[in-house]
Amino acid sequence: xxxxxxSKLLEQVREEKPLVHNITNIVVANFVANGLLAMGASPxxxxxxxxxxxxxxxxNSLVINIGTLTSTQxxxxxxxxxxxxxxxxxxxLDPVGAGATPYRTETVQRILKTVKVDILRGNSAEVANVIGxxxxxxxxxxxxxxxxxxxxxxxxxxxxxxxxxxxxxxxVVTDGNETFLVSNGDAILTKVTGTGCLVSSVIAAFxxxxxxxxxxxxxxxxxxxxAAEIAAEKVGHSGPGSFQIELxxxxxNVTKEEIGKHSRISKIES
Amino acid sequence: xxxxxxSKLLEQVREEKPLVHNITNIVVANFVANGLLAMGASPxxxxxxxxxxxxxxxxNSLVINIGTLTSTQxxxxxxxxxxxxxxxxxxxLDPVGAGATPYRTETVQRILKTVKVDILRGNSAEVANVIGxxxxxxxxxxxxxxxxxxxxxxxxxxxxxxxxxxxxxxxVVTDGNETFLVSNGDAILTKVTGTGCLVSSVIAAFxxxxxxxxxxxxxxxxxxxxAAEIAAEKVGHSGPGSFQIELxxxxxNVTKEEIGKHSRISKIES
Amino acid sequence: xxxxxxSKLLEQVREEKPLVHNITNIVVANFVANGLLAMGASPxxxxxxxxxxxxxxxxNSLVINIGTLTSTQxxxxxxxxxxxxxxxxxxxLDPVGAGATPYRTETVQRILKTVKVDILRGNSAEVANVIGxxxxxxxxxxxxxxxxxxxxxxxxxxxxxxxxxxxxxxxVVTDGNETFLVSNGDAILTKVTGTGCLVSSVIAAFxxxxxxxxxxxxxxxxxxxxAAEIAAEKVGHSGPGSFQIELxxxxxNVTKEEIGKHSRISKIES
Numbered sequence: 046x047x048x049x050x051x052s053k054l055l056e057q058v059r060e061e062k063p064l065v066h067n068i069t070n071i072v073v074a075n076f077v078a079n080g081l082l083a084m085g086a087s088p089x090x091x092x093x094x095x096x097x098x099x100x101x102x103x104x105n106s107l108v109i110n111i112g113t114l115t116s117t118q119x120x121x122x123x124x125x126x127x128x129x130x131x132x133x134x135x136x137x138l139d140p141v142g143a144g145a146t147p148y149r150t151e152t153v154q155r156i157l158k159t160v161k162v163d164i165l166r167g168n169s170a171e172v173a174n175v176i177g178x179x180x181x182x183x184x185x186x187x188x189x190x191x192x193x194x195x196x197x198x199x200x201x202x203x204x205x206x207x208x209x210x211x212x213x214x215x216x217v218v219t220d221g222n223e224t225f226l227v228s229n230g231d232a233i234l235t236k237v238t239g240t241g242c243l244v245s246s247v248i249a250a251f252x253x254x255x256x257x258x259x260x261x262x263x264x265x266x267x268x269x270x271x272a273a274e275i276a277a278e279k280v281g282h283s284g285p286g287s288f289q290i291e292l293x294x295x296x297x298n299v300t301k302e303e304i305g306k307h308s309r310i311s312k313i314e315s
Numbered sequence: 316x317x318x319x320x321x322s323k324l325l326e327q328v329r330e331e332k333p334l335v336h337n338i339t340n341i342v343v344a345n346f347v348a349n350g351l352l353a354m355g356a357s358p359x360x361x362x363x364x365x366x367x368x369x370x371x372x373x374x375n376s377l378v379i380n381i382g383t384l385t386s387t388q389x390x391x392x393x394x395x396x397x398x399x400x401x402x403x404x405x406x407x408l409d410p411v412g413a414g415a416t417p418y419r420t421e422t423v424q425r426i427l428k429t430v431k432v433d434i435l436r437g438n439s440a441e442v443a444n445v446i447g448x449x450x451x452x453x454x455x456x457x458x459x460x461x462x463x464x465x466x467x468x469x470x471x472x473x474x475x476x477x478x479x480x481x482x483x484x485x486x487v488v489t490d491g492n493e494t495f496l497v498s499n500g501d502a503i504l505t506k507v508t509g510t511g512c513l514v515s516s517v518i519a520a521f522x523x524x525x526x527x528x529x530x531x532x533x534x535x536x537x538x539x540x541x542a543a544e545i546a547a548e549k550v551g552h553s554g555p556g557s558f559q560i561e562l563x564x565x566x567x568n569v570t571k572e573e574i575g576k577h578s579r580i581s582k583i584e585s
Numbered sequence: 586x587x588x589x590x591x592s593k594l595l596e597q598v599r600e601e602k603p604l605v606h607n608i609t610n611i612v613v614a615n616f617v618a619n620g621l622l623a624m625g626a627s628p629x630x631x632x633x634x635x636x637x638x639x640x641x642x643x644x645n646s647l648v649i650n651i652g653t654l655t656s657t658q659x660x661x662x663x664x665x666x667x668x669x670x671x672x673x674x675x676x677x678l679d680p681v682g683a684g685a686t687p688y689r690t691e692t693v694q695r696i697l698k699t700v701k702v703d704i705l706r707g708n709s710a711e712v713a714n715v716i717g718x719x720x721x722x723x724x725x726x727x728x729x730x731x732x733x734x735x736x737x738x739x740x741x742x743x744x745x746x747x748x749x750x751x752x753x754x755x756x757v758v759t760d761g762n763e764t765f766l767v768s769n770g771d772a773i774l775t776k777v778t779g780t781g782c783l784v785s786s787v788i789a790a791f792x793x794x795x796x797x798x799x800x801x802x803x804x805x806x807x808x809x810x811x812a813a814e815i816a817a818e819k820v821g822h823s824g825p826g827s828f829q830i831e832l833x834x835x836x837x838n839v840t841k842e843e844i845g846k847h848s849r850i851s852k853i854e855s
Binding site for chain 1: 340341346384385386415417508553555559
């Protein structure tokens with residue numbers, strides 16, 4: 046995938062302004078909406094069981110994010126996901142904190158049993174939990190070459206029959222056949238809440254304008270990572286408050302020239 | 316309405332610090348609270364059916380915002396609105412996304428049947444939906460002279476017997492008799508989530524200190540628009556992140572001199 | 586308590602990254618999470634009755650914040666608090682708006698009947714309400730020497746048998762025996778929503794790494810107040826938007842040298 050492809054997809058997002066329906070948590074709802082608006086997409090947040098199926102009808106993609114679950118919200122997720130499947134609206138699942146409590150682990154399984162997920166986006170511990178692996182987080186952090194993370198992502202993609210995105214120092218994107226490594230981003234992203242949730246919704250924005258899901262995910266990750274790099278350089282050592290704001294700025298401002306210059310994508314031979 | 320009247324009302328808000336009770340959505344709750352605090356009002360957010368009637372008792376105005384509805388929250392809105400009517404506390408309704416789903420359309424009608432709304436604030440598509448008109452959003456965007464929007468606002472005001480505010484490139488304020496056009500604001504407002512929700516609450520702050528509802532709305536819109544213009548100029552092309560923060564700054568900082576210089580209000584002869 | 590003790594505790598927070606479980610309101614969830622991340626702690630927000638007891642098991646402290654109560658959330662608070670008591674996880678209660686409505690007053694009493702609270706943090710009107718005193722807010726604001734506030738805090742600490750923190754112009758920390766006055770902070774804190782909620786969670790972060798609860802609270806308040814002072818000086822008269830962002834920056838950046846220079850703590854002889 047070339048950086049010109051990324052720029053073309055980004056341009057398409059900014060022109061078509063895909064409507065991204067987010068069923069998401071109370072911590073990041075504002076940040077995610079602002080990030081989507083900044084990049085040129087149209088966010089909508091709706092959680093009520095009474096309306097989610099109708100909202101999916103006018104949406105270009107659906108994000109299910111389990112960050113602050115309630116039992117009613119889980120019902121809404123199942124209804125919305127089922128409706129999206131019927132309509133061919135791509136579903137992006139963000140299993141926030143899967144494995145932290147049995148409720149999260151079980152809810153993810155319940156969603157996967159009812160809803161065909163098109164793209165799963167999580168960190169390595171979350172994705173491992175989703176496919177029933179006991180993944181030691183310390184272990185992951187020490188493997189900087191990403192070897193095992195690639196294996197994890199591919200195993201998950203084959204098991205769940207979907208595109209899997211494992212974000213971390215490098216991001217892995219795979220459908221079980223093709224595998225890409227995206228090496229953009231900055232460590233300060235971990236100091237701002239919702240930067241992972243937002244990337245899931247950015248992926249959804251790209252998935253809302255192309256059926257090539259793996260390309261949508263790669264483009265989203267590289268675009269987002271480049272925006273983060275430029276933002277981090279701009280704010281220097283100011284701190285995570287300034288970075289959070291500058292990231293929103295850069296999601297609006299990143300140009301194809303900057304993507305061409307900073308985008309770092311490699312294909313992994315399997 | 317003269318700009319000195321606006322400054323006088325703003326001064327009164329900053330002195331009396333009206334308590335604005337917001338039943339609002341999870342996306343904008345933080346931004347709305349910060350905007351109200353910045354301008355000198357006192358925000359309170361309370362959604363529980365067990366307490367909204369009591370909170371209304373100590374409030375100077377009530378905002379009902381349907382951005383992320385749940386069935387329980389709708390009950391709370393009806394209880395709070397009824398209590399506000401009994402106490403003479405002005406009710407501002409923001410029908411976020413009315414028309415996007417039947418649930419939103421029906422909920423707005425349910426609220427209007429139970430609660431006497433004093434000020435309705437929405438964009439043209441939302442206000443059209445509230446009064447049962449099928450308004451094409453594309454059509455609205457192309458009519459930049461605001462002709463039809465004025466007609467829409469006046470029709471809604473007469474039908475609902477309340478002050479109607481339709482925000483857009485120009486803002487229309489009318490009670491069906493008197494009609495004002497407020498031509499402040501900046502296009503970047505559409506790139507930050509909750510700027511419409513916040514303006515509803517800013518109107519509520521002004522409505523909390525004067526019974527002249529149409530003047531409260533005109534003053535709020537012009538004040539808010541001037542703050543946005545100054546903020547947009549200050550941040551230049553930095554982006555929507557910086558604008559969001561600078562808007563909060565300017566809500567705190569705007570002076571009567573700046574209002575005098577930038578306020579653009581005209582009365583429409585009917 | 587010396588400023589070197591504060592720096593040592595802060596260093597420990599940044600190394601151990603205590604997991605602070607927050608059951609909190611929709612207004613401040615994002616700001617609190619970002620504040621905890623910035624200072625080096627690990628935030629988690631979880632409200633579901635199905636999972637709060639499990640989340641407490643992996644947490645170092647629990648914050649119960651009643652800012653936007655719902656009946657289900659109250660159940661979750663009781664379950665989480667009971668679990669925390671059994672596990673020896675410190676519980677911090679923030680009785681936001683206690684006294685504003687009967688529902689808040691009663692909910693606080695219900696929590697106190699079921700859960701052993703380790704640290705109570707509120708403003709003087711809230712703490713007075715918790716112990717059944719009728720405290721006139723106007724009266725409090727006029728007593729700038731803090732005399733009565735000290736008495737209020739000590740009475741509450743003895744009655745509730747816990748550490749009580751009353752924040753205001755000066756902050757009072759007491760367990761009923763030892764009493765400290767922390768004189769850091771800046772008036773602009775009152776212009777940003779959630780700065781009180783965040784300080785409760787910052788106290789929880791410190792309480793997550795030491796059993797010396799009174800020291801945890803004093804250190805948290807002084808650290809937070811110093812960060813606020815530096816942030817306020819940095820942004821000057823820009824406004825509350827810029828201050829909010831700079832406060833997050835300073836929570837990440839404050840050094841032990843700055844704590845040494847700015848920290849103002851005194852012990853009150855009883």
